[in-house]
Amino acid sequence: MLKNARLALLAGIAGLAMATAGTAQAQTSSDESAAILVWPKVVYDSTGTLFGSPTDTLINLSSTATSSLKQAHCFLVNATSHCSNSGEACLTSASCGGGVCQPGWNEIDFNVYITQEQPLAWLASDGMSFNDLPIVGPGICSNQPRICFSNANCGGGTCLIGPNGQNNIGTGIPPVPEDPFIGSLTCIQFDPTQNPPAPDQSPTTNALIGEGTIFTAAGSAIPVDGAKYNAVGFRATADAGADTDNVLQLGTPAVGGIPTADYTGCAGTLIVNHYFDGATDPVATGANPSGNGLTSTSLTLVPCGNNLLTQVPGSVVAQFLVFNEFEQRFSSSTRVDCVYNRQISNIDTPNNNRSIWSTGVSGTLTGQTRIQGVGNSPSGNGLTGIATLSIETSTASSSAAYSLDQMGTNAGDLLTIP
């Protein structure tokens, strides 16, 4: 009894802490142009080994700059786990036949030169080679109406490649390094006019928008299923104290407010509105049944901070508060290393039916989960991510991705780049 009372008090305090953390508004967004974009979930599986069906991800990156060339310096993080005994890609140790499914983390980086107002898109499986680049020439000489491929063709003039003299030359996007692949992508807007290029804190920063679409070949009934989400954006503050070194300060530290934030910070609390796993799709009942589809939700979380210079991924403990429609509340926690991608009813247990995220335990169809990052990671405790809802019927499956809602601001994360 006393223990319950203490626990109740602690829960109340924790809840209050979560409820009041960062009463200032969260500042990352999924609906504004930004200087850093994060695609939390990039997946590729040509044969369905990991995901059950062939899967690929279409990455969309567009510039909202109206007059200048922008450079996106991108980091593709490979978080694919492998069995310790076979080296095969895996999601859980259960698939390793006695081995352990060991998480992996390494990154490759590349540049995307994107012209004014230009949209670009590439599949994770293909990348974008020189042959795929839209604006690489030929161009027109600035001093005469002559087709050219370089300034040498223009007899003293400049070879203007592209309608506004900008081009994609220098872009090279590699395909994902293995199949199957799970990872994330982060692109940072650089100013190509600087030598060497550096993070863009100029007045024309915050010019990138992005989306990711996870495609699944869902079977003969539904050959192609897509789940589209907006990339998470961090806006450059362009404040007087913002610098362009390789340590990107995301948000202002809670203590002393120093150093000045280079970019807006991660949310203090993420909020996911979801079905509990195992809920019957309400559209399946009533006048127009659609086959009694069962719902499940997967959650993808990535730490906001990472040290890409020393190859030390961010590591954050995610604390969860789960509310059902009866206002009842449960809690859990888990560690988020690099990329965390899991069905919600597997967060707290391998037995889905006994999870606090299952309908049989929570008791209602929908719930609200609040997520807060804690811990001592030198890169900070911020988290960001997306959720994916899946509905399975007897004949087909469908999925849809959506952004996590945000509240408050995390006390400063660090993204250190080479």
Next chain:
Amino acid sequence: MRAKHAARATALLGVFAACTLAASMASAGVDNDRPGSILIFPKVVTSATRDTTIRISNTGNLANQVRCFYLNEETCGSVDFDLALTKQQPTQWDASAGRGVNLLDGFATSGAGLDPGLIPPAGGDFEGALVCVEVIDDAPVAQNKLKGEAIIRDISGGPDRNTSAYNAIAITSGSGASNSDNILALDGDEYSQCSTDHRIDFIPSVTPGLDPVLGDDSAVVTNVTVIPCDLDFSRRRATTVVLNATLWNEFEVQTSGPDTTFSCWASFSIDPASLSPATPYATVEYSASSPVVMVVESFHSDTILGVSGSAAHNVHTTGGAASSAIILSATP
């Protein structure tokens, strides 16, 4: 003897009328025979049997940027696109197909030459107009370096030879300066004024409305296409205009009507029903309630053989310069 005198009198009257017409042509800076800053192609049509080729030339020695608007008569909505013309560059495209951008187009193909920009297709069933405006970085500027023509061609492959051509109506800069905003004031100050009064000579399409060359078993229909100079591309709002028609036959008998009321765009055949009596040749003056531009296309057909030919021409303005405005949609 009396008939001979009557014929001569008629001929002389015709000459006198022609001279009078020539003398009364007012030049308001809205012309079809000199370059301007705004080009209006009042009649752009595409269908299963017809297509319109648009030609635009930059008459200046500097590059010129142009912003063009297709006006769809059905919705009074517009689609706009951008052209970049090098010095003295001519360009052309078919309205139905538009034109892409491909620097490697083969020699002597339809896309050969420096592509001026991406031009959308108007589609296979379009009626409307095209308005092009000189700009620099999307801001209107009056340089008076554009000229254009439209060729309406028969594409059916049949015996008809309905190919017509007319000059785009060019509006020059006014006496003042342009403020480079998206409201193009055709007030004589920023740009020249359009006219409300237009005169068209035509062969009435009633008996004896005969083609003077084909003679019996022929017919002539004269089609007028008109759009108001008050255009609002930002809002798809149609200006309603009333055209009052005054007609004269070869006996100087004046009649009036029928009047035509339209909004956004209209294409109609001249109705000579009020002519009394009808003569082989007549003239009509349209007075509009607000400034307009017009173009005429006449169709001459042999009713026995079932073939026709057409010819378009520009219309004389006879005064009535008045202010209007073309409002462009704002660019990001």
Next chain:
Amino acid sequence: MRGLKRNPWLFGLGLLAIPVWFGGQAQADINNDQAGSLIIFPKVIADGDRDTVIKITNKSNMPAYAHCYYTNALGSCDLTGESCTDDGDCPTADDSCNVIWQATNFDIFLTAQQPTFWRVSTGRFGDLLQPACEMGEPCECDVNGPSGALECPGFDAGAAGGLNSIAIAGVGSDFAGELRCYQTMDDLTTPVGQNSLIGEAIIETIASGQISIYDAVHVTGISVGTDLDLRLDNVEYNACPAQLIFASHGEGAVADIAGVNTTFSTELTLVPCTALYNFATPVTASVNIFAYDEMELRLSADGVPVTCFSNNRLDDEIFGGIFSAALNNRDYLKTRIVVNSSNICLTGDDAGNTCTTDADCDGFDTTPDGLSLGCRPSPGVVGVAEEFYSSDGAEDGHSAWSLTLSGARQGSDVIVIADPSGN
């Protein structure tokens, strides 16, 4: 022990909880991912082929009340009776679409931190006796026989209905339009800027079970007054954006996706930010749409009207073909939707005409709280996009996403709430 009975932990939480969100925090822009005092679902479909599930969460530790409006923009063709939203949907050229833009309203009540949902076509039945789901048994909603509404476990959000009554009425199967909910005091009428509401919508194709999800548009309350004119002017509520931006495939673009030859089509839904529920008058906004391709080449459709609810595929003639992938291989596009910034007569005989002062607008309306609806800035718009994937000619999957919001409008939108007293 987990179950239906009250959890003592909640008492701890309740005792210690402090209402820290009352009054809200100022924010520069409306958004899709942070709570607001006004939430807009631009695309709500319940037409027999597709249905929508609305999910709303109260993210605060205080109860939340809200008043909601459905607006149905689905009409019928005069000659054929087919459903339509504009003349272009009718099969014959001489037919016209008779749309009434019917608005219906209802109230919702959410306890602290409560999530809720309902299916739009059927609504939700208020039944506290609906048992909670149990382990090992299907968790689903029952159908209330007389009404067809769903009876689901959990606190029913409908505030007007008592026990065993319709909590949230269903709209049936002839609905295509929008939903808006604004947060109120406990009288379910007076606006309040508590910024507690978060919403998503799931659109499902009934036959296939394919789903799309989008986040509602959340409008933050800043300094919310008690009158029934909700001003989206960055003083009372955040203002609507100056531009909407989205990237999409060219209409009809084809790509090999996961080994399947896939054709892309996108549907764009826009609604005006301004709404005049008190006057039951549809509002028309006007936007210019600029589509840029990978070659930076731009085509634009000018003055596209958005009347009440605009829901069109990108190959609809209203866009003039600017999105076609067939033109110059425009496989991928980025589009800016720019709101017209000129002043127009919002109501009266000159509604839609540009104006300089109220004197230019004959017969304009004035709200009961004295706000002139004469010469005002042209309404802003918000919206959502949905992409459809087809192979071998049949449409398969679909996916929705939120539009990027850019800039703050210079002008002010207003939502005029219907006065319950009938004034």
